[in-house]
Every structure is written in C-alpha cells, then in structure tokens.
Amino acid sequence: MMQGELSGEKVMVAEPEADILGKGYGRKKGGLELSLEEAGFLLETGKIEIKEQREQGEKKLNFKDFLKHALDISPKFGWRYIVYRDLRERGYAVQPGGVDFWLYPRGVKPGEKPAKYFIRILSERDLYPLKELDTLLILARNMRKEPIIAVVDEESDVTYYEVKEARFEFMELKKKKKEEKAQATLLGDKVILWDTNLAENLHRNDFYGKLTKEKRLLLSLVEAAYLMKKSLLEIEVIFEQFLDYASSIESDFMDKYAVYEDLREKGLIVKTGFKFGSHFRVYKARQQKHSLYLIHVLPEAHVFSMSELSRAIRLAHGVKKRMIFSFREKVGEGCIIRYVDVGRMKL
Amino acid sequence: MMQGELSGEKVMVAEPEADILGKGYGRKKGGLELSLEEAGFLLETGKIEIKEQREQGEKKLNFKDFLKHALDISPKFGWRYIVYRDLRERGYAVQPGGVDFWLYPRGVKPGEKPAKYFIRILSERDLYPLKELDTLLILARNMRKEPIIAVVDEESDVTYYEVKEARFEFMELKKKKKEEKAQATLLGDKVILWDTNLAENLHRNDFYGKLTKEKRLLLSLVEAAYLMKKSLLEIEVIFEQFLDYASSIESDFMDKYAVYEDLREKGLIVKTGFKFGSHFRVYKARQQKHSLYLIHVLPEAHVFSMSELSRAIRLAHGVKKRMIFSFREKVGEGCIIRYVDVGRMKL
Numbered sequence A, B: 001m002m003q004g005e006l007s008g009e010k011v012m013v014a015e016p017e018a019d020i021l022g023k024g025y026g027r028k029k030g031g032l033e034l035s036l037e038e039a040g041f042l043l044e045t046g047k048i049e050i051k052e053q054r055e056q057g058e059k060k061l062n063f064k065d066f067l068k069h070a071l072d073i074s075p076k077f078g079w080r081y082i083v084y085r086d087l088r089e090r091g092y093a094v095q096p097g098g099v100d101f102w103l104y105p106r107g108v109k110p111g112e113k114p115a116k117y118f119i120r121i122l123s124e125r126d127l128y129p130l131k132e133l134d135t136l137l138i139l140a141r142n143m144r145k146e147p148i149i150a151v152v153d154e155e156s157d158v159t160y161y162e163v164k165e166a167r168f169e170f171m172e173l174k175k176k177k178k179e180e181k182a183q184a185t186l187l188g189d190k191v192i193l194w195d196t197n198l199a200e201n202l203h204r205n206d207f208y209g210k211l212t213k214e215k216r217l218l219l220s221l222v223e224a225a226y227l228m229k230k231s232l233l234e235i236e237v238i239f240e241q242f243l244d245y246a247s248s249i250e251s252d253f254m255d256k257y258a259v260y261e262d263l264r265e266k267g268l269i270v271k272t273g274f275k276f277g278s279h280f281r282v283y284k285a286r287q288q289k290h291s292l293y294l295i296h297v298l299p300e301a302h303v304f305s306m307s308e309l310s311r312a313i314r315l316a317h318g319v320k321k322r323m324i325f326s327f328r329e330k331v332g333e334g335c336i337i338r339y340v341d342v343g344r345m346k347l
Helices: A016-022 A036-044 A063-073 A077-089 A131-145 A196-206 A221-229 A237-251 A251-265 A308-317 B015-021 B038-046 B063-073 B077-089 B128-143 B196-206 B220-230 B239-249 B253-265 B306-318
Strands: A002-007 A010-013 A027-029 A030-037 A046-053 A057-061 A095-096 A102-103 A119-123 A128-131 A146-152 A158-165 A180-187 A190-193 A217-219 A268-272 A281-284 A293-297 A303-305 A322-333 A334-345 B002-007 B010-011 B027-029 B031-034 B048-052 B057-061 B092-096 B100-102 B117-123 B127-129 B146-152 B157-164 B182-187 B190-195 B217-219 B268-272 B281-283 B293-295 B303-304 B322-332 B336-344
Touching: A002 A036, A010 A036, A010 A046, A016 B117, A030 A036, A036 A046, A036 A063, A036 A077, A057 A063, A063 A077, A077 A095, A077 A102, A077 A119, A077 A146, A077 A158, A077 B306, A119 A131, A128 A131, A128 A308, A128 B146, A131 A146, A131 A158, A131 A322, A131 A334, A131 B092, A158 A308, A180 A196, A180 A221, A180 B063, A190 A196, A190 A221, A217 A221, A221 A237, A221 A251, A237 A251, A251 A268, A251 A281, A251 A293, A251 A322, A251 A334, A293 A308, A303 A308, A308 A322, A308 A334, A308 B306, A334 B038, B002 B038, B010 B038, B010 B048, B031 B038, B038 B048, B038 B063, B038 B077, B057 B063, B063 B077, B077 B092, B077 B100, B077 B117, B077 B157, B117 B128, B127 B128, B127 B306, B128 B146, B128 B157, B128 B322, B128 B336, B146 B239, B146 B306, B157 B306, B182 B196, B182 B220, B190 B196, B190 B220, B217 B220, B220 B239, B220 B253, B239 B253, B253 B268, B253 B281, B253 B293, B253 B336, B293 B306, B303 B306, B306 B322, B306 B336
Parallel strands: A002 A046, A119 A146, A293 A322, B002 B048, B117 B146, B293 B322
Antiparallel strands: A002 A010, A010 A030, A027 A030, A046 A057, A095 A102, A102 A119, A128 A303, A146 A158, A158 A334, A180 A190, A190 A217, A268 A281, A281 A293, A322 A334, B002 B010, B010 B031, B027 B031, B048 B057, B092 B100, B100 B117, B127 B303, B146 B157, B157 B336, B182 B190, B190 B217, B268 B281, B281 B293, B322 B336
C-alpha cells in the first residue's frame, strides 16, 4: 500500500512509490505532491494510506478524518471532491489548478497533451453573475481552453455546462430592390398594417408579424421599430418618439430592440420566444420550420440562480435549440451586443 | 347587414335584428347589448355595421376607428380582443364578464348550460403575484368554475394555462417495524452515513440519498433533517441545531424543508429537481421510474414574470410532469402548505 503524509493542503508521497501513481496524479516536487482531492480519491478507493504527524505522534487517517481535515481547510472541498471523483470515475484525467480544475480529453494523460478544458465548480445554491460567464470566456481566449461549469446539486450529482461565444448560422440576404413604405397605425402595444398586399409580402417573405384572416398584419413593438428604421414602415410618430413610447410600455424595450436589430441585420429571422420562456426564437432565413436558437436578453448586471440557468438550458435542450443569453456590454461610449451560448455537456 | 349603435362601452342592436345573432352574443336589454369585444369581432368579420352619433351627425365606423375608440376606453382592450377572437375562432362561446371572460364548453351556447371556466387575461409583459394565482383558486371554489389564464404574447398569440389545487397520486405506506437509528456525520452541506447496511436499506427501500460505490450514503440537508425528525438518524447535533445550521447555509431552507416533510408524510418520494430547474421532483412510492411532479418552493410574496411561468410550465410539459408551485401560507399563528398546479391547456 502506498504511503502518504498529510501536511496542510497537500499529501506527500515518497519518491519510490510516486511512479506507481502514473502521470494522472500529483506533481513531482522531490516526491510526489498530491492535492487534497487527489489524495482523498486515492484514499477512498483504497490505493493509499495517509498519515499525519501530530504532537501525540503519527496518526493514520480514515476517510472521515481526512474529509474533516479538508473541509476545515476549505468549505468548498465537498463540491470539489464530488466533481473530481465524478470525472475520474468517468475515466478522465483531471488536475486541480487553473480556475478550479484542468480537464484532459478522454484517454489523454497530463503531460502527453495539454488540457482541453478548464472547470469552474459551483453548487446548486450559488448565485452566478452574468458578468462571470463573460469572464470565463475571456479566460478561455487567453488560455486557449474551453470553459466548463460543473454544478453540484443537492443529490451530489454533477451537471456539466459548456460555455461559448454564440456562433450563428445565417445566410447572407440578397440586397432587395427598394420596397414600398407601408402605412400603419399604432394601437396600444401593437402596430397594425392595413394594406393587405404589403402585409402579405412582409409576412411571407420576411416572416414579420402575425397575419390575420383579414390579411392585416399585427406587428410587435420591436418589429415595428426595426421596419421604421429600415424605412419600410411609417406610423403617426417618428422613430425616436416611437422608441420612447415603446420604452414607456416596456422598461427593457431598448435592450430587446438592440438585440432584435442586431440579429435581423445578421440576416436571421427573429420571433417571440414566449412559449419557450425566452424573449426570442431565431430562425435561419428560408429555413423557417424549426428555430435554432432561444435568446434571452438580460441586463449586464443580471445574477443567475442555478435553477434559473438549469431550467432555461434544459428547456432549450428538450426542444433541440441552443440557449443563448444576450446582453449589451458598455465599451467606451458605446455598446456591443454579446451572445453567450450555454449548453448541457455530456461527458 | 345588421346595424349597431356605439355608445361608450357598448354597442346596441335594435330588437328585430337581435335574434339573428343567436344566443352567443350580447345580453337582452330592450334590444341587444353587445360588449366592445363582441361588437369588434362582428365588425371585423363583416356581420355588423356600427354607427356613432356625433355632434356633426351620424358616423359609420370602420374597424380602425372602432379599435381607437375601444382602446381609449380601456388600454387593455387589445389583449381582451385578441383572446376573445381567438376563442371564437376556435369555436367556443365566450362572454365578457366575471374575472375577464366566461367560457362555455365546446358546442354549448350561453343559457343552455352554465359557463365551465372563467378567464383571466394577461400580457407577456405583466407581472403576476403568486398570491393572485391563489386568489383565482378561491374565486374558482366560490363560483364553481375552473380558472384559466390566457397570456397574449408579443406575436398576438394566446397561450392558455389551467390553474388548480394540486392533487397528488400517492400510496398509503405500510407502517414499518421500528428501524435501527443510523449514525451519520455532518460534513459541510452533506450528511454522510457510514454504515453500509443501513445506507443500502435507506436508499433501496425509500430512495433516500445517493449511494456511493463504497456503499456510503450521501444525504442532502432536507433528507437528513427529515430522517432525524423520524428518529431514524442521529448526528452530532440535535434536530433544532441542525435546522439552524442548514438555514445558515441555505436561506430558504425552512421553506424547502416544510414542503419536503409534507410530501414525505403523504407517502411520496422526493428527490432534487435541479436538473429540471425546480427544487424537487416527486415520485409515487414503488413507482420510481418516472417522477410525476416538479415542485418549486416559493416565498408567499413571490411575483412571477410571464416568461418565468412559461419556461417552468413548458419544461415540465416537455418531460411529462405536472408543474406545481408550493408556498407556506400563514393561517393564524401557523402555516399550511399549499400546492398550485399550473399546466398548459389545449383548447
């Protein structure tokens, strides 16, 4: 049986035994230095004995003693250990370090190839600011690794989420010949286009609004604003007045509109995602059968609960769409629109 | 063509023509009095002409004029009209009145049988307090009708939700012979039971906790608290101290625990619902393959956004479970635990 000696945040294994461990565990530092997660896993699976030097003399630790020690050092050890063990049992090489852990592709040992992912560990009870999702993406670019969030639930199960910049599949739209400007009426929170030909064109070609039996087109506020901006629609008030009006009805209108406009300008077709609990569902042009993305627009300062994230992503997954969180990021005087794609990951 | 005369919130149709309308529309009051929703629908579908007496003389109104008039009287007319029209087009008799509308079973005309449902109309942008869901249930009992929430989204589509008191299918559990009290250790946010036999029993028979490969049982805080209360588990601290400790880790612990205990006492099996974005998933005893309910515990003062409701219900529907919102209602000095079941309704 391999022998380790506990000392604070690490367990040292003497040189001759270090090789047995293979490359998957610890770091060479004279002997082999194991992190508490590594040592705990080897202890629980009966591959190591761990001793601690105490004033009363040497003490052999059982797993319970070891856990207490580790939790005294870090209250988050429980979650870290559950994730470490889960990944090991799935056959992955994983190393404590980086954001929380480094993860290697299946079958790869540390040293053979670099880690592919870094892992951020959270518990079901944590709150998680949208800006930290973004920080993960910045780290990912800098480190050239892919970020994974591992959430430990009440039942000690782990759910893995991949986080990436959204990449939209879209088609370049052909420049269209100048279309006729439609006259419409602002009524409450709808804009109604009365000309049946223009209504049909806008709806059939570009999927705007809802066409009634009488061939009137009911446009939502974001749709109307965008068509006004493109000089395809005219109502009683000018564009800026309309934006003010819409913002008075819907406090987050400008956030929603900015994202709507940006997506339309990318050649995507954007409809309400209400039935899926999100702001928008998004289609590729000319592939209007199934939407590909659900987009939820959030204020930059939004803080997620884990159940909120889990619910949104699980729903999107169930209907075979990508869940994308969008926000306006202040950059200097202006804003850029950001899209973060978070999905369940099967490891 | 039938002739109606607009006067404020109603349109009057003279007696001889009233019969043509059948029983589905308006109320007899000398002639026939139509609500604005009824009149608007008959006007838009070309079954009526509507005139208004103005100082300059009689004016015939087109649909646009009529809409403007109705929206001046009530800013919510737009949503009411969309729902009215949607239900009419689906072949239902519907009458403005009650909470918002009365709805009759398919094929039934008002007067033949009483209305079966009442409808509460909301827009995608509304906020909706949990307490108002409860108010709907109180109204439902008093009026002996079933409540429906109709939500009008950005796209002028309507989604219907049925609201009811949750009825749980459960099985009376047999009184068990006194079981041995298990010794466990509180470690961070887990309680670990080390005795492999007791661990296996608790897990296999009653689905408690997560059993590790080494046959240790990891119990969540609510599970441990309940087993302590049932005198099946003993840890370093007494029950009351444990509740305090758990509440310090998880601020809504007592709400969650109260619901957990109540469901277990009903003979149901309760596990975390994290993967579905809810607090609990609930199984019937001895039918542990698929959970039947998702339960999310909320503070009594919770206010829903419509997208939150929509997301939760759509997700539950997608995985063939009922979505149940639970809260503790203060009654006198004590509390009762309430379960409100909200589901999508195909009309």
